[in-house]
Amino acid sequence: MLRRLLLLPPLLLAASVLVFALPRLTGADTVRTVLRARTASAVPDPAAEARVAAEFGLDGSWPEQYLRWLGAAARGDLGYSFVTRTPVAPQLGDALQVSALLAALALVLAAALGIPAGVYAARRPGGWLDRFVTGAGVAGVSVPEFVLAPVLVLLFAVHAGALPAIGWGSPSHVVLPVLTLAVYPAALAGQLVRAETIAVLGSPHVRTARAKGLTPHRVLWWHAARLSTTSVLALSGMFVSGLIGGSVVVEVVFGIPGLGRLLYDAVLAQDLPVVQAGVLAVVAIALVAGVLSEVAQRALDPVPE
Structure with missing residues (x-):
């Protein structure tokens, strides 16, 4: 049982990598998705894209985003909803x-x-x-x-x-x-x-x-x-x-x-x-x-x- 329990942390870590990576591998532009939900503009403004990326932690490379997300999740902070803007x-x-x-x-x-x-x-x-x-x-x-x-x-x-x-x-x-x-x-x-x-x-x-x-x-x-x-x-x-x-x-x-x-x-x-x-x-x-x-x-x- 101790051996099984010791396997839980690395398995959860591997699962977190997959959970983080798979949505991004679909090719969807998350920033533009958020902006399209907020505005009716078909071509979002670059400044608005930068603001949304900074707001939701989507700026920086994927490893940086993952480490930022993982550290926040370890503290119980799972981020904010793109739709409701609530925790x-x-x-x-x-x-x-x-x-x-x-x-x-x-x-x-x-x-x-x-x-x-x-x-x-x-x-x-x-x-x-x-x-x-x-x-x-x-x-x-x-x-x-x-x-x-x-x-x-x-x-x-x-x-x-x-x-x-x-x-x-x-x-x-x-x-x-x-x-x-x-x-x-x-x-x-x-x-x-x-x-x-x-x-x-x-x-x-x-x-x-x-x-x-x-x-x-x-x-x-x-x-x-x-x-x-x-x-x-x-x-x-x-x-x-x-x-x-x-x-x-x-x-x-x-x-x-x-x-x-x-x-x-x-x-x-x-x-x-x-x-x-x-x-x-x-x-x-x-x-x-x-x-x-x-x-x-x-x-x-x-x-x-």
Whole structure:
């Protein structure tokens, strides 16, 4: 774990280089983009270009700009938005709180649905519950979020009128987005846990537990399910980063002011500081979540050195 933790700083540094360089490699003129948003002039004045470049730290060579940006980011200063001219850090913090809440609720719901379904389906492979869980898992993995979200809005908001279609601020606004985000990880977790539990149930230590007279419930959950969930924990870091950074469709469809929506709007507006800060935050969360998921996996299934 210490070796993994020591890898985080250089990985984050490499990610910061890519995040800084990739937008500039597209060939877009950031200074002119800002000026076109502020004025209607097709040919910006050179003096105005120089003022904007100095205002946003876009003067100087790329290495100078990168070191200036990295030093400010290390102090918590993520710059100012090209569009709103407000600090990026508060915008990013507010958006991360919303996305983190959605991701946490979606992961809890996915675990509550997928893990028990996979465990109980593995008790009788080929039975009716196993066939149902397998079919539901295939459907859940196959249906993309941009299809599922409008369908849920149509069913529960338009026809039933039970839940709001868009907005943020009340518990009822959370239900449809969380359900949309939870379907894929729940389906994948159910399939993984089912396959792992079937394999573990045939292992020698489970047969020994049964021979000792332990109850079927204790054998299933303590000796089989505990080990079969390690595969889900191994992917939990990917789930976390995917839910926080990849929920663009869900947040746009439901009008949620999270990180996905912030990045979507920033890309459309070519708001470079917001894009850089958002992508770097997603990368950092993915790296940290990967290390934490490995710690949890080792806690459940220790591997001797």
